[in-house]
Amino acid sequence: MTDRALPKTPVIYQIYPRSFRDTTGNGIGDLDGIILGLDHAASLGADAVWMSPFYPSPWADGGYDITDHMSIHPALGTMHDFDRLVARAHDLGLKVIIDQVFNHTSTEAPWFKLSVAGDPRYSDYYLWADPKPDGTPPNNWLSQFGPPAWTWNHKRQQYYFHNFTADQPSLNLRNEDVQAELRTIMQFWRDRGVDGFRIDAVTSLLCDPEFRDNPVASPDVRDKVSGDNFVPYTRQDHVHDILPGDGIAFVANLRDWAGDDAFLIGEVTSGNQSVELSCRLTTEGRMNAAYSTDLPESGCTAESYADILTRAPDPDRIGWWLSSHDQPRHAGKAGDGSAHDAKFLALLLAVSPGPVLIYQGEELGLTQPDLPRAAVTDPLDLLYWPDGPGREGARVPIPWEEGGNRGFTTGTPWLPMTWPEGVSTAVQHIDEGSILRFYRAAFAFRRDGLGPVELQDWSRDGDVIRLHYPKAAVVLNFGKDPVPIDTRPDFASGPVETNLPGRTAAVWLNSD
Template identity: 40%
Template sequence: MTDGRPPAILGDWWRPGAIYQIYPRSFQDSGGDGIGDLEGIRRRLDYLVGLGVDAIWISPFYPSPMHDFGYDVSNYCDVDPIFGSLRDFDLLLADAHRSGLKIVLDFVPNHTSIEHEWFAASRQRRDDKSDWYIWRDGAPSGGPPNNWRSHFGGPAWSFDSARGQYYYHAFLPQQPDLNWRNPKVKAAMFDVLRFWLRRGVDGFRVDVISQLMKDEALRDNPANPGWTPLRPQIEELLQLYSGDQDDIHPLIAEMRGVLAEFGDPLLIGEIYLPMERLVAYYGAALSGAHLPFNFQLLETPWQAESLGAMIASYEALLPEGAWPNWVLSNHDRPRVATRVGDAQARVATMLLLTLRGTPTLYYGDELGIGHVDISPPRIRDPWALREPSLAVGRDPVRTPMQWDDSANAGFSTHEPWLPLTPDWPERNVERFEAEPASLLHLTRRLLHYRRDHRTLSLGSWRLLASSNELLAYERRSGQETTIVVLNLGGASQLWRLDPAGSSFCVAISTYCDRAGERVDQVLRLRPDEGVVLAVLG
């Protein structure tokens, strides 16, 4: 693979950069109410700078009744008092920029809160907002207009007695979907982007971007023959007509046009689709999302052969000039340490930070924060409450950041809104700072090495091996070569290096104890060890 787009565009900060996702309720509380806030993030900027990330993506902090904890927005151009104020945001943005950090905001354009003034007007057919949402009469035989399901279980339609029609909501009934086929909706939402761009933000992650356009005829979705009651209700039907429509791509191109008014800031799209459909969101002539989020590391079995094949397939499917990206954890899916275990979480971190493309690191993954059991009285996630028999709860991945071994892990002076991990007195930033072999130090070394070496930040990628629990690949830029070898198993492995006559030096080991070690032709890998090798000649 080549380095990507023409040299003039290689200066885009997000190409060599690394993004750090912050769930603001859970990063740092400055107000003593047990809920994180914007001022808390500002107070931790030095930590993020030292870690070596280039940008922070902040999950929603807009005014909201919090039925879905901020993803039900009642005002797109303000800050919920829980998180602070617009002044707090401006201070955070200014300090982040002074520190060399970019700020990426979460944009939630698919739906609003039921408490948004637009919906209040629409349900009364007032202020020309009658069709700002998706309203329909019931089916001739009675009931909802079609068979679409909510992502949180149950029908995706609710009857509104004030209007005498059903409205569509892909998620909770309190989250009615906007009608993006209405030009006035589009204009209003584009003005929201401009509001934040004028304040100086560096980009947006667009929530469920592939669902903005639905089938115009609202046809029934077909049944999923593989569904069982052990799976979420949303999977009962194949989502053929409720999203991923062809006319989404011109809309995203228009969205990019708005961003171009401000110098083309970053546009990330949240898209849970197979790779061959995902890559279409780069758009014709790369007019779509800069980074259609690639969640394949969340889905692929943690085996060398499976991972190698997936990475190679993704690289091959990318349109000419498109830039890859990788995600290991996020606010919706189980954390990487939960999925692969403590030992392999170190290997996974090395994989994330040495693949070609922009990595997104989820807060707390640099500590290996794992699963947290949430007792029934403390469950907050509406999806978990609506489908209690299924393991769909997202609370365990949204627990507070663990800063030290003081009360409440240094997150707050008040009991946190969600519980901490049981091992927080040992698994926290302060403790890990004092341990040179900790995952925190490993993550920092990898981020700084990636920044300092073009092979990892912008270089090409070539698969060398993916079998017998070994995954190996080459990163190259000009005359410089870096080789990454990962042992995904619990037994020692040998890896024979090529070409003959070359010598290698260990730059980083996941064990944090081999830096500078010379390697000739055979690399000995311990169980669960990954190694970054510099090729000396």
């Protein structure tokens, strides 16, 4: 029987299906395109690929508004294509992780339409509430994008709750029938060979059943709440609308539904106490790992890196990452866009003490592209245009070749591709000094040279972080000034002589 369990601290390559590779010429990436690119993921030393939603969806929020959790969007392929994808991944030694979006569905989902209609079975599938006597929403909760979290439905004469857009009504996960549906969904994909799940917005799965108002956030809490401070959501301390007292224990259900050998990693969007919650969500019988937005939103500084290590009693259960489909590309945010800086950040991830998430294209050193407003479809970017987070820019299809539409499609890509020359996979594959070649080397070193990724000790001195593993010592120089060293390292992100230059990471292996 094939071992379906992932390593404790795997390297996971995230694929955003619409932007990975198109094989039909319709300008939208598809499952066959992912199959073509699995060798690329394997060449990076990945243990698994994580695929963002490929389910039927109106794409009102990037595919995270799902109408059917057990089917394939027709623009992306068929279930047969999915089965071939899983088989090919397993042949390459890659595990398959897929998104599970259990917080909400689309308003176009049959469940929601039946709930609106008052069907006895589905009436309580979502979070409905009566208005206050004056007709206003039942409480002060805001959606994570900023607008009110309640939308009026005239047919039911009630408000429905949504953590995100009004197109994404929140499920009532306290309803046992809803729980049974989610169990069926997980078992369906497990039976098709899926090895694990990324749990979208895991901190939003439950809310206070009494719908009590959130208190005002203190300045300290406001700075920690996920999102830019100009978003009204950051003005509340979210103690009632996300992860109430029984929310942590609820995660044990996910483990039960997925099976003991499934790898579960959750997205923590709480902001306040994010690292502490991540660790509580990953104790025995819950998830394997969780990740928050602390590092990418901070710009990845020595201070923010040390803050995570300080707050995490078990940092090997924290997912380490810098870019995703929801965050602007880090090469130009946490770095200066140069190859030197991209390699520093690559090795920083490769030597971090927990699961590592690589987002498609970061291995090419891609920086955030500028998009015209007319091309943008993301609701959060449009809401605060041009000051939104830049989620759509991170979803611009990646360049496989030079010229034309860069080997992504023979048609017109769904987002304009204006990548500079020379950044494609084809070019970087043959350039020994490329960022792509360095990513491959860095994660091969993590697998074959670093030894057990079990953090024994660490320290911080200004812009310098030192990590100690059973078989290696690591120095991360986040600053611009060189740091004295006694010996040349066994592996580094750039040239090293008598000093460790600024924005350079290095590893020394134990002689024994």
